[in-house]
Amino acid sequence: MADAPAEPSKSALKKAEKQAKMAADKAAKAAKQATLAVVGGKKADDIIGMTVSKTENFPAWYQEVVLKAEMIEYYTEISGFFILRPASMFIWNTIRKWFQERIEAMDVEEASFPMFLSSKSLEKEKDHVEGFAPELAWVTKAGDKDLEVPVAVRPTSEAVMYPYYSKWIRSHRDLPLRLNQWNSVVRWEAKQTTPFLRAREFLWQEGHTAHLTEELAGEEVLQILELYAGVYEQLLAVPVVRGRKTEKEKFAGGYYTTTVEGYIPSNGRGIQGATSHCLGQNFSKMFDITVEDPHPKGDEKAKHIHVWQNSWGLSTRVIGVMVMIHGDDKGLVLPPRISKIQVIMIPVGITKSTAPEDKARHYDQLEEIKRTLKSAGVRTDYDIRDGYTPAWKFNDWELKGVPLRLEYGPKDAAKSVVSFARRDTGEKGTIAISELSTEVPKLLETIQSDLYNKAEASFRSHRIEITEWEKVIPALDVKNVVLIPHCLKEKCEDKIKDLTTGNQEETEGPEQMKAPSMGMKSLCIPFDQPAGIVKGETKCLNPECEALAESWCMFGRSY
Amino acid sequence: MADAPAEPSKSALKKAEKQAKMAADKAAKAAKQATLAVVGGKKADDIIGMTVSKTENFPAWYQEVVLKAEMIEYYTEISGFFILRPASMFIWNTIRKWFQERIEAMDVEEASFPMFLSSKSLEKEKDHVEGFAPELAWVTKAGDKDLEVPVAVRPTSEAVMYPYYSKWIRSHRDLPLRLNQWNSVVRWEAKQTTPFLRAREFLWQEGHTAHLTEELAGEEVLQILELYAGVYEQLLAVPVVRGRKTEKEKFAGGYYTTTVEGYIPSNGRGIQGATSHCLGQNFSKMFDITVEDPHPKGDEKAKHIHVWQNSWGLSTRVIGVMVMIHGDDKGLVLPPRISKIQVIMIPVGITKSTAPEDKARHYDQLEEIKRTLKSAGVRTDYDIRDGYTPAWKFNDWELKGVPLRLEYGPKDAAKSVVSFARRDTGEKGTIAISELSTEVPKLLETIQSDLYNKAEASFRSHRIEITEWEKVIPALDVKNVVLIPHCLKEKCEDKIKDLTTGNQEETEGPEQMKAPSMGMKSLCIPFDQPAGIVKGETKCLNPECEALAESWCMFGRSY
Secondary structure (H helix, E strand, O other): OOOOOOOOOHHHHHHHHHHHHHHHHHHHHHHHHOOOOOOOOOOHHHHOOOOOOOOOOHHHHHHHHHHHOOOEEEOOOOOOOEEEOHHHHHHHHHHHHHHHHHHHHOOOEEOEOOOEEEHHHHHHOHHHHHOOHHHOEEEEEEOOEEEEEEEEEOOOOHHHHHHHHHHHOOOHHHOOEEEEEEEEEEOOOOOOOEOOOEOOEEEEEEEEEEEOOHHHHHHHHHHHHHHHHHHHHHHOOOOOEEEEOOOOOOOOOOOEEEEEEEEEOOOOEEEEEEEEEEEEOHHHHHOOOEEEOOOOOOOOOOOEEEOEEEEEEEEOHHHHHHHHHHOEOOEOOOOHHHOOOOEEEEEOOOOOOOOHHHHHHHHHHHHHHHHHHHHOOOOEEEOOOOOOOHHHHHHHHHHOOOOEEEEEOHHHHHHOEEEEEEOOOOOEEEEEHHHHHHHHHHHHHHHHHHHHHHHHHHHHHOEEEOOOHHHHHHHHHOOOEEEEEEOOOHHHHHHHHHHHOOOOOOOOOOOOOOOOOOOOEEEEEEOOOOOOOOOOOOEOOOOOOOOEOOEEEEEEOEO | OOOOOOOOOHHHHHHHHHHHHHHHHHHHHHHHHOOOOOOOOOOHHHHOOOOOOOOOOHHHHHHHHHHHOOOEEEOOOOOOOEEEOHHHHHHHHHHHHHHHHHHHHOOOEEOEOOOEEEHHHHHHOHHHHHOOHHHOEEEEEEOOEEEEEEEEEOOOOHHHHHHHHHHHOOOHHHOOEEEEEEEEEEOOOOOOOEOOOEOOEEEEEEEEEEEOOHHHHHHHHHHHHHHHHHHHHHHOOOOOEEEEOOOOOOOOOOOEEEEEEEEEOOOOEEEEEEEEEEEEOHHHHHOOOEEEOOOOOOOOOOOEEEOEEEEEEEEOHHHHHHHHHHOEOOEOOOOHHHOOOOEEEEEOOOOOOOOHHHHHHHHHHHHHHHHHHHHOOOOEEEOOOOOOOHHHHHHHHHHOOOOEEEEEOHHHHHHOEEEEEEOOOOOEEEEEHHHHHHHHHHHHHHHHHHHHHHHHHHHHHOEEEOOOHHHHHHHHHOOOEEEEEEOOOHHHHHHHHHHHOOOOOOOOOOOOOOOOOOOOEEEEEEOOOOOOOOOOOOEOOOOOOOOEOOEEEEEEOEO
C-alpha cells in the first residue's frame, strides 16, 4: 500500500530542516523568556502560545502547532517516532468509527495478522517487496539469542496475509473474501520525518480483498475510494481530487491505483491522501490463490482461475493534512465533526468582588447550559479553572482549535443570551439561551461547511490548466498544482521532474520559507477530466516528449 | 503488566505436546479419509467436524476447536504467532467497546505510543525489566544497515510511556493523568505457545495512570478490576475470583497486584484472567514524576512528592478461557452477548420436489422472520446455501458455536411457529411466530445466564477449603484448586511448589490426557475470605513452614 511520498531534492530538504530548527530554537527561547502570566504551579513553556507565523515559516509553524495543541510528542528516545496524544487519538477514532461502520455494511470483516514477516515469504514476491526493502526493520535477536531466521516488522501486510488467502479460498463460494485490519506498520525511512505525514511507525487500516472477477474488484476499489474522499470531505473538511495514479506512481506490484489527492495552500504542494489499489491477478499468481471457474465455457472441464485482489489503506496522515490546511497563527482549527470538544464555555465578568452566592448561581447556570447542549448532541465543556484570566483561557482553547467559544457573564445572564466567538473566522455574536439547542448545532454545521468551502475554493483556484510549457514553473512558484496534457509514460515523467527541478543555490532568508525548488511529479489522472484534449492530435506538454497526450494529468511539487 | 503464566514441569509439557501432536495427526488422518458428504467445490478438510473429544484429550480438542471454528490460524511462517480470524475479532471488539465506554466514563483518554523501546530507557528501570529481558525481540538492522543502538519491541509500555509522564505532569492540576492504549505487544516466549493463552504477540489494552495519593490510585485499581470481572462474568459468562496476588506473584516492580482468576474444569487448572496493578511510587521515583505538594503542612515550604501510579491490562487471553470453559465435543459454544450471529435460521423440509414458487414463498417468510428479529435487536442470519443438507448445516453452525438455531419448514409454517434448538443444552421446542420478538431475546438471555451459572457451579464446587496438608495433592488430582491457610511468604510458596510437583514418570495412555503432575502455585488471596483463620494461632498449611497463616490463599495447578 504505497503511502509512497515524493522525494524532495536533498538541498531543499537540508534547507527546510535548517529553517525548521531555527524556528524551533526561537520558540524555545521565547518560552524561556516568557514571564508567568498566571498564578498556579504551571511552568512557563506550558502557557506560552504560538510564536511562529504560518505564512512566515510554515514547517516551523506546523511543528509548533502539533506540539502545543498537544496532538503530538516527539519520541526523543528513537528518532522518527511520535507519540499520538489524546487530541489526535480522538480524531483517529472518530474516523475509524465512521469508516468501520461503512465497510461493515459492505461485509468487510476484521482480522488481526502478526506484525512480523519471515524472510522466506518476502522472497516469494520480490517485485513488490523491492520498494520496501530499504525500510524494513529486522528483528535478529530474541533475549540474548540470535534468531535462526531474522524476521521483519511488516511495512504492509500483503506477504503476511496472502499465503492464508490461498489456504482459505477453496471455492468461488468463499468469494468475495474481504478482511481489514487496524494496526501500525513500520517503514524505517531514511528521509526527514514529519509528525503524521511521514513517520517510521504509523497507524492505519489496511483492507485486503479477493474477488471472482475484475469487474467486481473494480467496483469495490471505487467504493472504498469514495469512503476515503468522505473521510476528508465530510469529516475533516478537506477537499480532494479523485483520480488514478500513473504507471510510475502506482503501487509496486499492483494493477492500478486510485487515489484521493489533497493540496496544502501554504506551500502549494500536493499530498497523497489515501490509496485504493486493484492488484489484479499479480499477487494471486504469486501466492497461488485460485478457484474453479464456476462458469466453464460449453463442455470444457472447469479450469482454475486466479482471483482478483484489492488492497486499500488510510493512515493517520489524514490528521496532518487537516492541521496544515485549517490551522492559523493562533493554533489549531478543528472542524466540529471531529473535535472532541465542540463548544467551550468560559465564564466572564466574575471577579474577586463577586459574591460567592452569585458566583455559585452563575456556575449553576453554566452547568444547565452544558446539559442543554449535551442533550442537543453537542460535545460541550466549560472552563472554570481558578487562577486563569478569561483572556488566557480564550488563547488556550484557540490554540487547541475548539470550533466555538461561548462566553457567559452576568451581563449575558441579564439578557438571557450567551456570547459566541467562532474559532475559524473570529466572528462574534449572541444567541438567546432559549434557542441554544437549535442554533448551536446549526452554527457548528455552518463552521464545518465554511471550513470546507474555504479550502475547496483555495484548491480550485490553485489547480491550473496549462497548455504552454513555459508557464509551468511560474505556476508552481506561486503555489499552484498544474493540470497538463500528458502521455502518461514513465520516462516522460522522469524527464518532467528533471526539467522542473531547480538547481540554482538560492539565498537563504534567515527565517522566511521560500518554496523549495523541488521538481514536480504526477499526483493523479483526475477522474474528472477537463475538455480540450483531442485524441491523436493534442501533444504531451513536455517539450522533450514526442508522444501524444492521453489525458490531463495533475502534477505538482508534493509531499 | 504480568500476564505472567505458570511454569509447568518440563516433562509434563513434553508429554502434553506429544499427546496434542498425536491427536492432531489423528484428526488430519480422519479428515483425509472422510468422504465428501456434500456437493460443491469444498475440499474434505473443510467440512469435517470435530474429531477429538474434550474429555479424552483436552489440549488436542482445544487446538482443533479454535482451528475448525475459524477463530485462529497458525502462522506457520514464524512459530508462536497466530492469526485472529473474524470470529475472534468480533468477540475482541465487543469486549473493546464495552470496556472503552466504561473507561471513557472514568475520563481515561486514549493515546498511541511507539512500539519500540531504546536500550537506554530499559537501563533506567532494571528491576522491572529483568523479568522481560529474556523475551525481548531486538531490532538490530534497518534495510541493510545496522542500527547504532538496537531497539526492542515493547513487551509492555512502562518504559516507553513514563519518561513523558515526567514531562507532562508539572502540577497537581495535571492529575489524575489516565491514558490507555489498545495495541499488541511481543514477548518472545521460549515456552510452548497456545492460541490466545500464550502467544509471542498478543492484543491487549494497557492503561497507565498517575494520581496524587495512594488512596486515589487504590480506588481506581479496584474500579478497573471490577470492569475486568465484568468482561468475564457479564460478556463471556465466565466466573472469576477477585483477589490480590502474593508478593511472589505480583507484577515485577509494582506495589501490589489485583487479579481476577478463572478456572478450567477440564483439567482443573487455574488461569490468571487479567490484572490491575498499583505501582505505588516505585516507577515515579525511577522516572522522576513529581508534583508540588498542594497541601504542605503548616508553614513548611511546599515539597515535591512522587505521584502514585497504576497500570492495568486485559488481553485476548480472555477469548481462550471462554472457549475452554463453554466448548463441547460438537465445537464452540458462544455466549449470546459476544456472538456475532446469535440466531441462525435454517430452512428444512424443502426438497427437490418442492415447487419453485413454494420455495420462494418459504424463503420470503424466512426473510421476514429475520427482519422481525433484527428489529428486536437480535443478530440473525439464515443459511440458504444450496447443495448442503439441513443436517450438514446444523453441524456446521454447532461447530461455530451459534447459541440458537431456528428451523423453519412447511410444517412449522402451517402452525405459525418456528422450531428452536439451543446450542448449549440441545433443548428443543417451538416458538409462535407472533411471539418471536419477545421470546427469542428472552431465550438468549436465559442461555447467557445458564452458561454462567453452570460454569460458576463448577468453579465453586472445585474450589476446596483444605486444612490438612495430606488432602492437597489428592484434591488437585481430582481437578480442584484449593484454598489453604498461608503465611504469604515467597520462600514458603517455592517450597509448596516443590512439595506438590510430581517427579514419577507416569505411564502414557496413548490418547488420554492425565492431569500433569505439575506443582501448584498461588493464584490469589481472594478478597472474599472464608472464616476459620485465627490470627496468631492458625498455622501456615505447609508442613515445612513454621510461620503463622495470614490469609486463605488460593493455590492450584495453573496456566
